[in-house]
Amino acid sequence: MSGDARIAAAERALIEQGVFGASVDVEGHEHEIAAVRVPPAQWERMMGPEGVSIAQAVKAAGFRYVALDLAHADEPSSV
Amino acid sequence: MVPQEKRDRLTAILRECGSVAIGYSGGVDSVFLARVAVEVLGAGRVLAVTGKSDSVASWMEDTAREVARDFGIPWLEVETREMDDPRYAANPNNRCYFCKSELWGRLASVARERGMKTVLDGSNADDVGDHRPGAVAAAENAVRSPLLEAGLTKDEIRAWSHELGLPTWDQPAAPCLASRLPYGIAVTPQRLKQVETAELALRALGFRDFRVRHHGDVARLEVHPGEIGRVPGNRREIDAAVREAGFRRALVDLQGYRRGALNEGLAASQLVQLGSFA
Numbered sequence: 001m002s003g004d005a006r007i008a009a010a011e012r013a014l015i016e017q018g019v020f021g022a023s024v025d026v027e028g029h030e031h032e033i034a035a036v037r038v039p040p041a042q043w044e045r046m047m048g049p050e051g052v053s054i055a056q057a058v059k060a061a062g063f064r065y066v067a068l069d070l071a072h073a074d075e076p077s078s079v
Numbered sequence: 080m081v082p083q084e085k086r087d088r089l090t091a092i093l094r095e096c097g098s099v100a101i102g103y104s105g106g107v108d109s110v111f112l113a114r115v116a117v118e119v120l121g122a123g124r125v126l127a128v129t130g131k132s133d134s135v136a137s138w139m140e141d142t143a144r145e146v147a148r149d150f151g152i153p154w155l156e157v158e159t160r161e162m163d164d165p166r167y168a169a170n171p172n173n174r175c176y177f178c179k180s181e182l183w184g185r186l187a188s189v190a191r192e193r194g195m196k197t198v199l200d201g202s203n204a205d206d207v208g209d210h211r212p213g214a215v216a217a218a219e220n221a222v223r224s225p226l227l228e229a230g231l232t233k234d235e236i237r238a239w240s241h242e243l244g245l246p247t248w249d250q251p252a253a254p255c256l257a258s259r260l261p262y263g264i265a266v267t268p269q270r271l272k273q274v275e276t277a278e279l280a281l282r283a284l285g286f287r288d289f290r291v292r293h294h295g296d297v298a299r300l301e302v303h304p305g306e307i308g309r310v311p312g313n314r315r316e317i318d319a320a321v322r323e324a325g326f327r328r329a330l331v332d333l334q335g336y337r338r339g340a341l342n343e344g345l346a347a348s349q350l351v352q353l354g355s356f357a
Contacts, residue, residue: 026292
């Protein structure tokens with residue numbers, strides 16, 4: 001498994017879905033979660049019906065789960 | 080609407096059982112079953128038994144107690160010790176088998192002591208096809224599933240519960256707290272308490288159908304699609320509550336709550352489905 005390769009692929013998938021300014025890191029005891037941070041303006045969209053298709057696109061990069069970090073991008077990282 | 084044929088079938092099955100000890104969690108199905116059993120057999124032939132352990136949320140225990148009191152259901156609480164079993168605590172993908180072996184073993188003893196002929200569970204027709212290793216333990220202990228045998232679906236049980244005035248009729252499904260831990264992450268009282276604390280905080284914020292999944296020091300929240308739109312407006316409160324519960328980071332799953340999400344990593348050969356054994 002190459003975590004870096006999955007991260008880059010996931011971030012590309014987000015851009016292809018029209019989600020800009022996002023970053024991805026990996027969480028979970030099996031490194032199975034793509035933890036996504038997006039600017040606050042993207043929140044409503046990510047939590048709406050579109051979120052499911054966005055998640056499917058990111059999962060294709062090799063993740064089991066795709067989840068949004070509840071901390072805002074303008075706050076100190078919790079990572 | 081519940082077909083009369085299914086109502087009659089359930090009544091006939093309960094009469095056939097004679098007297099019953101029911102695994103009674105305080106959830107929709109077991110509460111309904113206990114209430115109907117009292118109606119059909121009379122309170123003297125029914126005992127609802129709740130297993131008390133760290134893996135049971137305190138609000139479920141409260142519901143079990145209150146409904147039993149309000150609806151005249153004879154009720155007993157017994158302590159279960161699944162946490163003492165290292166095979167359970169290691170959290171393999173058949174963890175439920177070890178928990179249910181403990182539970183049904185205790186209920187079988189209670190039933191014998193009290194002269195109850197049959198032990199019952201609340202499995203229903205919609206449970207067929209789920210990953211349910213605990214059902215193997217039920218079969219080993221001769222536990223019957225009248226709701227399943229009568230072909231009652233979850234929606235029908237909810238509708239009938241509503242008719243009976245049961246407060247649980249629209250209660251979201253509420254499996255044990257250990258179901259929030261991915262297989263391979265050890266089940267400990269501390270982790271279960273973290274999950275319960277975070278979930279209680281979300282309930283206090285008005286969320287009803289969700290799960291806090293425990294991924295080590297990270298919480299991954301699955302919120303029902305009908306409620307996930309409320310997350311952005313409550314972001315700070317949720318984040319604070321989850322961290323207060325001892326997690327380093329709070330994440331919200333973009334796909335929302337779906338039943339059995341932690342089984343998504345299992346291969347088909349690892350699944351134990353109701354009706355696929357015996």
